[in-house]
Amino acid sequence: MKLDPALLEIIACPGCHGSLSPQGEELVCAGCGNAYPVRDDIPVLLLDEARKPA
Incomplete structure (x- = not known):
């Protein structure tokens, strides 16, 4: 999986707005x-x- 680190900084969980991390x-x-x-x-x-x- 190739996700831009800048994207990971701005997206959030749609359910609780928590931070997301790749696993x-x-x-x-x-x-x-x-x-x-x-x-x-x-x-x-x-x-x-x-x-x-x-």
Whole structure:
């Protein structure tokens, strides 16, 4: 996954507005734990697409 570091500084979780960090092929929220997929180097920040924390 290739995401611009500047992009990671400005995007936030759509659910709780927490910060997102890359983990594998996902962006994981530090606040709520939702994991959002990254497809073709594009973050998909949709709550319906998020993997909920266990």
